[in-house]
Amino acid sequence: MEFDLINLVRNNVRDLKPYSSARDEYISDGSAMVFMDANESPYSNGINRYPDPHQRQLKSLLASRYNLSPANILIGNGSDEVLDLIFRAFCEPQQDNIITMPPTYGMYKVLAGINAIENREVLLTKNYELNVEKILEAINSNTKAIFLCSPNNPTGNSFSETHIEDLLNNFHGLLVVDEAYIDFANHDSWLNRLGQFPNLVVTRTFSKAYGMAGLRLGVCYASEEVITVLNRIKPPYNVNELTQQKAFQMIQNTDVLERQVEEILTERDLMAQQLEKINFIKEIYPTDANFILVKVDDADKRYREILELGVVVRNRSTQPLCNNSLRFTVGTPEENKRLLKVLNSL
Numbered sequence: 446m447e448f449d450l451i452n453l454v455r456n457n458v459r460d461l462k463p464y465s466s467a468r469d470e471y472i473s474d475g476s477a478m479v480f481m482d483a484n485e486s487p488y489s490n491g492i493n494r495y496p497d498p499h500q501r502q503l504k505s506l507l508a509s510r511y512n513l514s515p516a517n518i519l520i521g522n523g524s525d526e527v528l529d530l531i532f533r534a535f536c537e538p539q540q541d542n543i544i545t546m547p548p549t550y551g552m553y554k555v556l557a558g559i560n561a562i563e564n565r566e567v568l569l570t571k572n573y574e575l576n577v578e579k580i581l582e583a584i585n586s587n588t589k590a591i592f593l594c595s596p597n598n599p600t601g602n603s604f605s606e607t608h609i610e611d612l613l614n615n616f617h618g619l620l621v622v623d624e625a626y627i628d629f630a631n632h633d634s635w636l637n638r639l640g641q642f643p644n645l646v647v648t649r650t651f652s653k654a655y656g657m658a659g660l661r662l663g664v665c666y667a668s669e670e671v672i673t674v675l676n677r678i679k680p681p682y683n684v685n686e687l688t689q690q691k692a693f694q695m696i697q698n699t700d701v702l703e704r705q706v707e708e709i710l711t712e713r714d715l716m717a718q719q720l721e722k723i724n725f726i727k728e729i730y731p732t733d734a735n736f737i738l739v740k741v742d743d744a745d746k747r748y749r750e751i752l753e754l755g756v757v758v759r760n761r762s763t764q765p766l767c768n769n770s771l772r773f774t775v776g777t778p779e780e781n782k783r784l785l786k787v788l789n790s791l
């Protein structure tokens with residue numbers, strides 16, 4: 446069976462007529478018009494008009510940056526919205542399934558639950574690699590998507606390119622690669638391969654390296670056909686005006702971003718070296734992200750002790766293959782010194 450997008454889409458979505466907003470029916474070309482079509486307030490305050498439902502400015506900036514077309518891009522209210530749209534466009538409640546590979550980002554499972562979709566879990570191997578054989582065995586005719594996160598949260602490692610290629614070549618549903626942490630990795634993004642694989646979907650967020658978690662901006666990159674399907678069900682004004690404006694300004698300023706990422710990477714390596722000397726840390730996992738996962742003697746106890754001394758880390762011990770594991774986000778040099786000081790005092 447080949448990749449066949451029409452068969453993947455839910456029946457109701459295939460036949461759906463998208464809501465046509467006032468801003469769809471009249472597209473401003475910048476000329477001075479009187480807007481009496483959307484029941485907005487006429488009094489200017491910067492946000493009295495509805496935002497561009499297609500985020501044209503942002504999309505053209507991103508498209509030129511990654512050598513893609515705006516038609517390959519869907520923008521959402523955080524990548525969590527983008528992921529939810531994928532469920533709602535392709536997965537039939539009570540019938541279809543998705544595959545995830547724990548330990549991984551918790552939202553895939555939550556979204557499967559909300560959308561009444563079976564979540565088939567295929568654990569990573571002990572070394573936190575993809576178990577391709579087991580994943581392929583878990584696929585059936587109702588498997589619409591596989592969600593993986595590379596670099597992976599909470600383990601920090603990226604998955605092997607050949608493993609991901611194997612999945613792309615042998616699975617005829619959507620393979621969603623969540624690249625929330627790609628800016629911290631020293632390997633290529635799967636964005637470069639979009640043209641090669643019609644079933645590849647890449648999601649990105651502005652919440653991590655770009656420093657805009659409070660803004661809520663996530664992006665989905667895929668073939669024009671996949672994006673067209675997602676656009677049919679997207680709420681018309683899902684990305685607000687302030688977010689669009691602020692992101693547009695900040696994204697252009699790549700110098701600041703690059704300096705910050707450089708510093709995080711230097712600090713991450715320094716932190717990893719210093720963690721080696723802490724006697725209750727048993728293992729430090731390699732990372733391509735802006736955090737480090739470590740195994741300690743007793744995670745619940747260490748978590749409480751660290752918290753009492755004013756530093757909030759993440760206890761990931763309840764995740765499969767992560768018993769007694771803590772996750773440290775890399776902070777500023779001062780914050781990292783503080784964490785080390787706390788760890789050394791225990």
Ligand SMILES: *Cc1c(COP(=O)(O)O)cnc(C)c1O
Nearest residue numbers: 523524525550598625650652663
């Ligand atoms: C943090 C994170 C996100 C971010 O989601 P937003 O909704 O864009 O803030 C997405 N995926 C993974 C794996 C993450 O760790």
